[in-house]
Amino acid sequence: MRLTHPSGTTLHLGYCTNVHPAEDLDGIIAQLDAYAVPIRDRLGTDVLGLGLWLAAPVAAALAADPAPRGRLRRELDARGLEVVTLNGFPYSSFQDPVVKHAVYRPDWTTPERLAYTLDLARVLAGLLPGDAARGSVSTLPLAWREPWDTAMADLAARHLDRLAEGLAEIESATGRTVRVGFEPEPGCVVETTEQAVAHLSRVDTDRLGVCLDLAHLACAWExxxxxxxxLRAAGLPVVKVQLSAALETATPPALREYAEPRFLHQTRTAAGQAADDLGEALERDLPAPWRVHYHVPLHATPAPPLATTVPVLREALKELAGGPEPLCDHYDVETYTWGVLPAALRPRTPGQLAEGIAGELDFARTELRDLGVTA
Incomplete structure (x- = not known):
């Protein structure tokens, strides 16, 4: 969806397709009919934005050959769908039965991560609407925190320099600007804003910046x-915002039904204690209150004693879009955990999932409208 900030800036609002498992072009196109078109219809909008997730093999194929890339563009256009941002955090297999730490590999010490991200930028340059100011790609915050040493940091820095050079080459060849945002996440080399400033202080800020995930921000108790x-003081732009909410509670045993085997659910306490997964936190009986990296539907309040970090989301949106100029123009709803929610909350059909995602997008649209943003 396209919204207009009081300054006249277009804000792009969509949802991230990493909630869907397809990893080839035919499967991705099938998703458009199964989910994206029904979501667009439920929202009553002429154009729906998608934050596409493309696994590495399909990204490489699309980047190498204009024919399938053109096909994807035509399929999107025919359905009233547009893409200004891609999610380049998961490399592949993001909806496998067990993901956990595998989502952080390959990391930014590897040429594979660099090649994948530049492939995504090439694809996005071909998908961007003609009147879009720029595109964005989100990526992991360098690596999981262990192992990490000076040699690895130096190697990653070289890859980031090459990334900026590659983005400049893509812009020169296509006339389209694509920026990459590094997404701070609990447990990673870059977990907090302070760490983002420390580790990204040398990057080319015309092309590289931060992807601000609002659930991650809340879990860091920032x-x-x-x-x-x-971030502004350091000159690091917010390239993209992921609209997400984490779980919060002062009664940790109530979280037991959310402990599940697919994704890592890093847990942080208000006092600063940390566990790398929810099951570990429950075993250690960390002091409450907790915030848990478990993306929950934005519009659905869990039963007490559980709550969500939507208040943090609202505070962040006020800072991001409530001022005279927006601090970011790309907003992506990213609840990838619909398939692992407790059984009573889990959608059972494509129609139910489409209805849930549409509810999240309507919630996000309403929150932005409350800040003076218009359709």
């Missing part, structure tokens, strides 16, 4: 105003 002030 205040949105302070976090954004620190």
């Amino acid at each position: 205040q949105p105003a302070g976090a954004l002030k620190a």
